[in-house]
Amino acid sequence: MAHTRISNKMPPHIEPARAPIAFGRRAIPKLNEELASEDLVTRQCALASLCDLVHDPERAYETIETGCLENLKRLLRDKDSVVRRKTTEVLYELSVHNVGRDAFLQNEVILSLAELLDEPVDICRVNMHKTLEMLSEFTPGAAGIVDAGLVPQLVLKLPSELVEIQEIILDTLHFCLRVNVSQALASGAISILKEKLLHNSVAIRSKAAQALMGICVPLEGKNEVCKQNIIPILVRLLKDRHPEVAAKAAGSLMIATITTQGKYAALKAMAIPPLLQLVSSPVTEVSLNAIKAITTLAEAPEGRQELLNHVAVLESKQDHSSEIIRRAAGTAVRVITWKP
Amino acid sequence: MTSVLPPQKESTSGTYTFSSRPRALPNRSKYRDPVAELQEEPTQYGNIMYDRRVIRGNTYAQHILPVSAQPDPIEIQRQQEVRRRAAAKKRAKDQLRPRTPEPVEGRKHIDVQTELYLEELSDRIVETDVECQTDAFLDKPPTPLFVPAKTGRDAVTQIEEGELFDFDIEVKPVLEVFIGKTIEQALLEVMEEEELANLRGQQRAFEELRNAELAEVQRLEEQERRHREEKERRMREQREVLRLEKETAEKIAARVFAKHYLADLIPSIYSNLRDNGYFYDPVERDIETNFLNWLVKDVENTLDDHVLGRKVLDMLIREVVEKRLDVFQQMEQQHNASA
Numbered sequence: 001m002a003h004t005r006i007s008n009k010m011p012p013h014i015e016p017a018r019a020p021i022a023f024g025r026r027a028i029p030k031l032n033e034e035l036a037s038e039d040l041v042t043r044q045c046a047l048a049s050l051c052d053l054v055h056d057p058e059r060a061y062e063t064i065e066t067g068c069l070e071n072l073k074r075l076l077r078d079k080d081s082v083v084r085r086k087t088t089e090v091l092y093e094l095s096v097h098n099v100g101r102d103a104f105l106q107n108e109v110i111l112s113l114a115e116l117l118d119e120p121v122d123i124c125r126v127n128m129h130k131t132l133e134m135l136s137e138f139t140p141g142a143a144g145i146v147d148a149g150l151v152p153q154l155v156l157k158l159p160s161e162l163v164e165i166q167e168i169i170l171d172t173l174h175f176c177l178r179v180n181v182s183q184a185l186a187s188g189a190i191s192i193l194k195e196k197l198l199h200n201s202v203a204i205r206s207k208a209a210q211a212l213m214g215i216c217v218p219l220e221g222k223n224e225v226c227k228q229n230i231i232p233i234l235v236r237l238l239k240d241r242h243p244e245v246a247a248k249a250a251g252s253l254m255i256a257t258i259t260t261q262g263k264y265a266a267l268k269a270m271a272i273p274p275l276l277q278l279v280s281s282p283v284t285e286v287s288l289n290a291i292k293a294i295t296t297l298a299e300a301p302e303g304r305q306e307l308l309n310h311v312a313v314l315e316s317k318q319d320h321s322s323e324i325i326r327r328a329a330g331t332a333v334r335v336i337t338w339k340p
Numbered sequence: 341m342t343s344v345l346p347p348q349k350e351s352t353s354g355t356y357t358f359s360s361r362p363r364a365l366p367n368r369s370k371y372r373d374p375v376a377e378l379q380e381e382p383t384q385y386g387n388i389m390y391d392r393r394v395i396r397g398n399t400y401a402q403h404i405l406p407v408s409a410q411p412d413p414i415e416i417q418r419q420q421e422v423r424r425r426a427a428a429k430k431r432a433k434d435q436l437r438p439r440t441p442e443p444v445e446g447r448k449h450i451d452v453q454t455e456l457y458l459e460e461l462s463d464r465i466v467e468t469d470v471e472c473q474t475d476a477f478l479d480k481p482p483t484p485l486f487v488p489a490k491t492g493r494d495a496v497t498q499i500e501e502g503e504l505f506d507f508d509i510e511v512k513p514v515l516e517v518f519i520g521k522t523i524e525q526a527l528l529e530v531m532e533e534e535e536l537a538n539l540r541g542q543q544r545a546f547e548e549l550r551n552a553e554l555a556e557v558q559r560l561e562e563q564e565r566r567h568r569e570e571k572e573r574r575m576r577e578q579r580e581v582l583r584l585e586k587e588t589a590e591k592i593a594a595r596v597f598a599k600h601y602l603a604d605l606i607p608s609i610y611s612n613l614r615d616n617g618y619f620y621d622p623v624e625r626d627i628e629t630n631f632l633n634w635l636v637k638d639v640e641n642t643l644d645d646h647v648l649g650r651k652v653l654d655m656l657i658r659e660v661v662e663k664r665l666d667v668f669q670q671m672e673q674q675h676n677a678s679a
Contacts, residue, residue, distance in 0.1 A: 055529075055532065213551065217554065217558070251555070254555040255551075255555050258559050258561075285548045289551070289552065292556065295559060296555070296562075299566070328552065
């Protein structure tokens, strides 16, 4: 019988761990079919090849168009851990592209990803959290995550996870908090973040302070923060050696001290001297947040009195190169020297 | 000359059927009769060139078997036609083949040998029987190792170094491709990471700005709220004070007015009461009520009596007058009657 194969021997399989990629347009559909096969090795090889291909945005678009997402969602529940790990990697690569993120929201991949929250294999969880974080960076994605009710679960996972996963969760929470804070507050996020503020790792401290900043934005958050005595901890963090931590702590302070309660708590915790030190820091974020915090504290009469002695420091900042710092310093000086 | 097939082959492939079964050729005369040739039927043996089962044509396209095992009737017809045509063609070709012309009248063709050495022709072929038998008591000696006789010529070849190809030159393009692809991939990945890092940097800057602005907005909101509340409070207080003042003034005015109003209240009360008769002289009252009542009643009675008397008088007068009238009328009538 005539056959399309030229020789009886198959062409040499160079990389046994990857499925051979067909030419041109046929590559992704073929891999898609292989993903649905019963044989474990075929699936693993197909996933490995897909993982390499998806870096390219055109291939990512093709992948989504040919509907690989259904197969990938099914493979997330596969029994083999290598398959799951590769699937999460592929999903992470897809979420880096915008079309991927849109497709995730349309096909409700978030819920399937959420099933992996209790995954025993570490690397799968890391990839899954990285995917969620990438997804939350843009607003519809964050809204999707909030709608799926993942925020309380993430908050609950926070104390018990590995350090690097904690960092990723804190980032995800930071973006989700921009959309909706009440869910996080309801699950007691503030007390958990309080512990994290004193963690050994720099990244965790700064990210926890950043998440706190997000929580403090609505009024209930500010009240909770004052009630749980977080402000003294934040003041202590202002003296931290690492500028990111100090910057984020100053940021949280600047938002939390907007209420009168917050102001007095901060003044009681002697926040003004470290803030004045931070104003002269070379890092833009640090000095900007410090100036803003000083501005809010100057609204209170006691604060104003104390700060009248230090107006010179702020006035020196008014010739700074960055425009926002100039504006912030001007506002601060104006508020301090205001007479009712 | 075909040999008889060994029996093993037939048992292993039981379903194998021959299209043209190998057979030993029969004894036949050396020179065939042209008449006997035509009697041979072509279907006794199968020619592989005309076997339907052998694929001919292009080997790179697939041969699709017909769906039904029965050949199409059209196919059968076509094949029959083809067969008929082939037979006709063969017959025609035979006829066209040049033969020796027919013998002239009175003569007959006869075969003649024209070779150098004449051969005796006869139907029977010369045969001789030969027999051979090993000695019954002699053991067959072991067969010596069969070394086939050397045939052909010896030849030697050797590939010297550098004769086939120069590895370094040949490997260059392959290496270039390899390294090029690897570096390209690496560059792509590095660029991706750089891009990501740039994006993150921009994001950070944006976030700082955003946070600062957010804090500013909230602070200003708060300030505004506080100022407004303060203003409201003060205004409310002012209003309270004013209200209280007004109330006190009103109270004072009311008091003064009331006092003034009530000042001549008592004399006026007394005068009013007196006017309405609440203070009375008892004797006067008594006279007025009892005495005058009796007086008036008495007067009434008296007057009634007077009226009664007058009425009686009137009645009397009337009666009299009526009687007189009657009398007068009677007199008149009498007068009239008598006159």
